[in-house]
Amino acid sequence: MMTKPTDLIRLGKSEIWITPIGLGTWSWGDRLFWSYGISHSIQDVKDAFEASIMAGINFIDTAEIYGFGGSEKLLYELLKTTDRELIIASKLFPYPWRLSTKSLIRGLKGTLKRLGVESLDLYMMHWPLPPISVEKWTASLVRAREEGLIKHIGVSNYSLSQMRRVQEVLSKHKLDLAASQIHYSLLHHPPEKNSLIQACHEDQVAVVAYSPLAQGLLTGKYTPESSLPKGMMRLGNRSVIKRIQPLIVLMRQIGERAGGKTPAQVAINWASKKGTVPIVGAKNRRQAEENLGSIGWSLTDDDVHDLEIASSDIKLAFPMEKLARS
Numbered sequence: 495m496m497t498k499p500t501d502l503i504r505l506g507k508s509e510i511w512i513t514p515i516g517l518g519t520w521s522w523g524d525r526l527f528w529s530y531g532i533s534h535s536i537q538d539v540k541d542a543f544e545a546s547i548m549a550g551i552n553f554i555d556t557a558e559i560y561g562f563g564g565s566e567k568l569l570y571e572l573l574k575t576t577d578r579e580l581i582i583a584s585k586l587f588p589y590p591w592r593l594s595t596k597s598l599i600r601g602l603k604g605t606l607k608r609l610g611v612e613s614l615d616l617y618m619m620h621w622p623l624p625p626i627s628v629e630k631w632t633a634s635l636v637r638a639r640e641e642g643l644i645k646h647i648g649v650s651n652y653s654l655s656q657m658r659r660v661q662e663v664l665s666k667h668k669l670d671l672a673a674s675q676i677h678y679s680l681l682h683h684p685p686e687k688n689s690l691i692q693a694c695h696e697d698q699v700a701v702v703a704y705s706p707l708a709q710g711l712l713t714g715k716y717t718p719e720s721s722l723p724k725g726m727m728r729l730g731n732r733s734v735i736k737r738i739q740p741l742i743v744l745m746r747q748i749g750e751r752a753g754g755k756t757p758a759q760v761a762i763n764w765a766s767k768k769g770t771v772p773i774v775g776a777k778n779r780r781q782a783e784e785n786l787g788s789i790g791w792s793l794t795d796d797d798v799h800d801l802e803i804a805s806s807d808i809k810l811a812f813p814m815e816k817l818a819r820s
């Protein structure tokens with residue numbers, strides 16, 4: 495029986511323990527969505543990494559699609575600068591030209607090469623997109639594990655019923671699902687996400703929450719007058735920014751009462767309090783350090799309730815999720 499190291503969270507039923515927040519690396523090397531090279535440099539990324547791991551963060555999330563391999567390559571350079579034991583998670587994107595499940599092993603080998611590792615701690619299917627069924631992709635993940643290329647299997651953006659189908663395949667191989675990564679924040683907590691979280695807790699599957707800051711909206715840095723962030727596919731538009739202002743005011747008040755916490759720290763703490771491991775994107779040292787201030791304290795149950803009431807009417811459109819259920 496494994497004992498729980500202080501403050502760490504077990505990755506499913508595995509031997510791996512991760513910190514209560516992880517570091518998201520989508521923006522590292524990604525020009526298209528996150529303006530890498532314009533809004534942040536390699537030095538900024540190095541600083542964000544250093545600040546995070548010096549504070550003890552051990553869980554890092556990447557994907558082959560982030561910067562089309564750029565994030566994984568940057569991570570490889572950064573991993574060389576530390577001897578800390580880090581838990582690295584990556585994902586395979588079901589590109590439309592990936593018409594055979596054999597492409598998973600090929601894609602995974604590309605990831606391993608870019609990261610400079612022989613085996614990955616956690617590997618996930620990025621999206622359950624058609625045409626290949628979740629069962630077939632899962633069988634490929636099992637094969638990757640049998641070949642020693644990955645230690646644990648996860649899913650990302652899967653609904654509860656899709657996750658159940660994955661678990662059924664895994665159970666035939668006496669394997670457990672280690673993690674389910676979901677889009678989850680104060681601006682995206684529909685009831686079905688809460689049922690999924692509950693099911694994960696019952697089955698001891700770690701819930702990893704992505705975009706916990708709603709891609710910056712929940713930091714409070716945008717006002718209806720300020721300019722919008724550049725880059726494709728950002729979550730907010732001017733109307734959303736206008737509608738979230740009362741929520742931001744409440745987050746500031748709650749943060750003040752909690753000892754001077756910022757809206758970003760309140761947003762991340764909320765996601766932790768809901769039983770998830772938020773993976774937070776940071777482009778530079780300042781952002782990483784602020785985000786680290788979300789751990790080591792806790793919102794009250796009343797705060798959580800008030801935040802959810804204040805955010806319940808604001809819905810962010812996210813077409814990819816619809817596509818993944820089709």
Ligand SMILES: NC(=O)c1ccc[n+]([C@@H]2O[C@H](COP(=O)([O-])OP(=O)(O)OC[C@H]3O[C@@H](n4cnc5c(N)ncnc54)[C@H](OP(=O)(O)O)[C@@H]3O)[C@@H](O)[C@H]2O)c1
Nearest residue numbers: 518519520555704705706707708709710713774775781784
């Ligand atoms: N599985 C999936 O499909 C999926 C999808 C999305 C993300 N993810 C993972 O989850 C991670 C986090 O999600 P995310 O990057 O989309 O969104 P996020 O963590 O909600 O927001 C990150 C962005 O917010 C801004 N920011 C971060 N900290 C800040 C601070 N303290 N003050 C002000 N601005 C701050 C930065 O962008 P600016 O400076 O440009 O504002 C940063 O890139 C990703 O990096 C990735 O690893 C997974």
